[in-house]
Amino acid sequence: MDVYQALQSLLNKALETELILEQDEIYSRNQILSLLSLDDFPAETETNGELSIPELLEVLTDYAVDRGLIEDVSSEKDIFSAKIMNVFIQRPSDLNRTFKEKYSEDPKKATDYFYKLSLNSNYIQTKQIARNISYQIETDYGTMDITINLSKPEKDPKQIALEKQMKPSSSNYPKCLLCIENEGYAGRINHPARSNHRVIGIELTGEPWFLQYSPYVYYNEHCIVLSAEHRDMKIDKYAFSRLLEFVGKFPTYFLGSNADLPIVGGSILTHDHYQGGSYEFAMARAAEIYSFGMKTYPGIEAVTLKWPLSVIRLKGSNPEELADAAQSILEAWIGYSDPEAGILSHTGNERHNTITPIARVRDGKFELDLVLRNNRTSEAHPLGIFHPHQDVHHIKKENIGLIEVMGLAVLPARLETELKEIEKYLLGDAADVKEYHQAWAYEMEEKHAAELTAENVTEIVRKNVGAKFVRVLEDAGVYKQTETGQLKFRKFIEAL
Template sequence: MHVNEAIQALLDQAIKLEMIEARDEIYARNQIMALLELDDFQKSVQPTGDTGIPDILENLADYAVGKGIISDLDSQKEILTAKLMNILIEKPSAVTGRFYEKYTADPRSATDYFYALSQNSNYIQTKNIAKNISYQYDSPYGTIDITINLSKPEKDPKQIALEREMKTASSNYPKCLLCIENEGYAGRINHPARSNHRMIEMELTGEPWYLQYSPYVYYNEHCIVLCGEHRDMKIDRSAFERLLEFVAMFPDYFLGSNADLPIVGGSILTHDHYQGGKYEFAMAKAEETGRFTLETFPEFEAMTLKWPLSVIRLRGDDRDLLAGAAEMILEKWIGYSDPEAEILANTNETRHNTITPIARMRDGKYEMDLVLRNNRTSETHTLGIFHPHEDVQHIKKENIGLIEVMGLAVLPARLETELKEIEDYLLGQKADVKDYHQVWAEELKERHAHELTPDTVKGIVRQNVGAKFVRVLEDAGVFKQTEAGLRAFQKFTETL
C-alpha cells in the first residue's frame, strides 16, 4: 500500500468508526503528514478497502523506517503508531464527557463506547492478542480457561541493550505503568508508548480513581481500575468498599484485587489497583460445599466453595455492612494460625496471611468472594508453601494472581514451542525434550500409549496442561479439597 493510500485508509476507518467526523479529515491528514515528514498528498479517488487499523499502522511504520524517520525497533514503531492514533482520538476530558453522557442513559452503553474506543485506537493490541493460544479444560471444579500468552512480542537484542543503557539514566516519570501520568505519554525505549491512551476518571470512597482497559486483554472487557495516587496496594475495609461501590456503578462487571503481599500478590504491588471486566470465570460458578452464619453479621449468606483455592463467599443487600463483614474476616485471617495445616500467621515480624477479594452483583444482590492466601516459605518449598510446587513449575512458576485465582491460566510464551517438542517426542519424532519437561513427557507417553496419533497428540497435551494448571491452583489453596483440608477450613470458619 502506497503511503498516501495508507493515510487515506486510516482516515476512512477513523470516520467509519466515528472516532473523527468528516469535517476533521483534512486537519487529521495534515497532522499525520507532519509526523511522517510529508509535504505533499494526492488523495486517491479509489476506495481504500476495509484494511484493519493495526495493519494500516504497520504499513505506515514500515514507511517511516524505510525513510529513516524512525529506527527499526519495536519501541520506536509503537511510539510512532500511538502518536498517529492520538491525532484521531478526542482529548481525555471529551472522552470522559461522552462516557458519562452515555452512562446517564445506561452504564452498559458507556462501557461499550469506551471499550470500542480502546480497541479502535489500537491501545488494546487486538492484532497481537489474536496470537494467543486459548482453549478450555473441563476440570473437577468447572471449565478452566487456558491461555499461552503470545501477545507481547519478544524484544529485539538491540532493544534490550538500549534498555540496559538507559537504566542508569532512566526517567522516573511516569513512576510506574499504572500511573495517571501515562495518559498521553509518548513513551521511550524502556517505557511503552501511551499517546493513544485514555482513562475515565471516577470517584471511589471519595478519592479520584481511573478506569482503563488492559492493553493485552486476557478476557472480555478486561479492565483496570487504578488509584490517582501512586501508593502501595493494600487490602483493607476501604478496598472492599471500593470494589462494592464500583460494581454498584457497573453491575455487568466484576472487580477484584490481587493480594497485597509478595508471592501471593500480582506483578505490580507498588500501585493500588484492581482488575475487572464482563466475564464469568469458573470460580464464580463454583458449587457450595457448606454454609455457616457470621456471628456479628447474621444477615449475610456465608458459604465455602468447591474450588482449589480456599474461598469464602458472602452475599447480601447492604453494601456497607458487607464491607464490614469482609473486614472482620480479613482481620480474623490475618491473625490465624493452624500449624497442622502449615498455616502460620507470622514469622517474627513478617505477616503471611492476606486475602484476594472479588466483588460482583448477582440477582440484584452484592456478592464478595474472599480467597484466603498465605505466603510463607519453607526449606522444601522455597518459593512458597502455597505457591506452585516444583513438579508443576515447568508449566507455571510465576505468582498466582487474581486472574489465575478465578480460573484463567496465563502461561508463558515459551510453552508454544516446548509443547510442540513434547508432541513430537510422544510421536517418536524427537529423542528428548527440555530437561524440566522430561519426567512429565515420559509420564504422558506411558499413560496415553494407546491413544497417541498425529490427530490426537495436540489435544492430549493440551488437556494434560489443563490438569497441571489445576494442580497449580491446588498448591495455592491454604485448605485443600480433602477431608482433612475441609475439616481445617471449617475450624477457621467456626472462629467467625
C-alpha cells in the first residue's frame, strides 16, 4: 500500500466511525498531506478497508520515517501519528458541547460517545492493549482478573540515547501526565504524545474536574477523573463527596481513589485524581459477612466483606450522610492502633493509616467501600508489613493500588517469557527458570505431577499465578480472613 492509498483509507475510516463528516474530508486530507510534506493527491486512489486505523497510521508513519520527516524512534512516531489523528477531532469546546447535549438525553449516551471517540482517535492504544495477556481465575474470594501488562512498548536503544542527550526541561510543562495542560500537547522525547487527547469538564464539590480515558485501558471504559489543580492526592470528606457525586451523575460507572500515602498508594500521588469505569470487579460481588449500625448515621447500613483486604461497605440513599459517615470512619482509623494486630497509627509524626475508597450506585442506592490501609514497615518487611511479602515478589512487588485492591492483577511484562520457561520445566524440557521462580516451579511440579500434560500446563500455571495474586492481596490486608483477624476487625468497628 502506498502513502496515498493509506491516506484515503484512513479518511474512509474516519468517515465510517463518524470522526468527521463528508464535508470535512477535503480539509482533513489537505491537513494530513501537509504533515506528510506532500502537495498533490491522485484523482483515482484505491483503498483498503481491511486495515484498522492503527495499522493505517503505521503505514503513514513509516512513510514519514523513510522520507526523513521524523526520526525512527518510538516517541517521534507516536507524536506524528497523534498529530495525524488530531486533524479528525473536534476542538475541546465543540466536543464538550456535544457531550453535554448527549448527557441531557442520557448520561450513558454521553460516555458512550466520548469512549468511542477516544478509541477511534487512537488515543486509547487498542493495538498495544491487544498484546496484553488477560484471563480470569476462580478463587475463594470470587472470580479474579489477571493481566500481564505488555501494552506499553519497550524503549529502543535509539530512544534511550536521545533521552540521555536531552537537557532537563526548565519549563516543567505540563507538570505531570495527568495535568489538563496535556490536552492537545504534541509531546516530546520524554513526554508522551497528546495531540489527539481530549478531556470533558465536570464539576465536583463546586470545583473544576475533568474526565478522560486511560490510553492503556485495563478494563471496560477505564476512565480517569482529575483535578484542574496540580495538587497532592488526599483522602478526606471532599474526596468521598466527589466520588459519590460523580457516580450520581454517571450511575453506570464506579469511581475510586488510590490511597494518599506511599507504599499503599498508587503510582502518581502528586496529582489529585480518581479512576473508574463501566466494569464490575470481584470485590463488588464479594459476600457480606458482618453487618452493623452507626448510631450517628441511622440511614446508613454498614457491612464487612469476605475479601483479602479489610473492607467496610456503607450503603444509603443520602450521599451527604454517606460522606459524613465515611469521614468519621477515616478519622477513627487515622488515629487507631492495635499493637497485637501489628497496627500502629503513627511513628513519631509519620502517619500510617489511610483508606482506599470506591463508590458506585447499585439497586437505587449509593455504596461506598472503605478499604483500610496501613503503610508501616519493619525490619522483616522493609517494603511494607501490609504489602506483598518477599515470597510473592517474583510475581508482584509493586504497590497494591486501587485496581489490584478491587481484584485485577496488573503483572509485569517479564512474566510472559518467564512463565513459558516454567511450563517447559514442568513438562520435563530443559528450561532456564529464573532463580526467583525456582522454588515455586518445584512446588508446582510436586503438586501437579500426576496431572501435568502439554494441553493443561498453561492452565495449571495460570491458576497458580492467580493463587499468588490472592496471597499478594492477603498480605496487603490489615485484618486477615481468619477467626483472630476478624475478631480484631470487629474490635476496631466497636471503637467507632
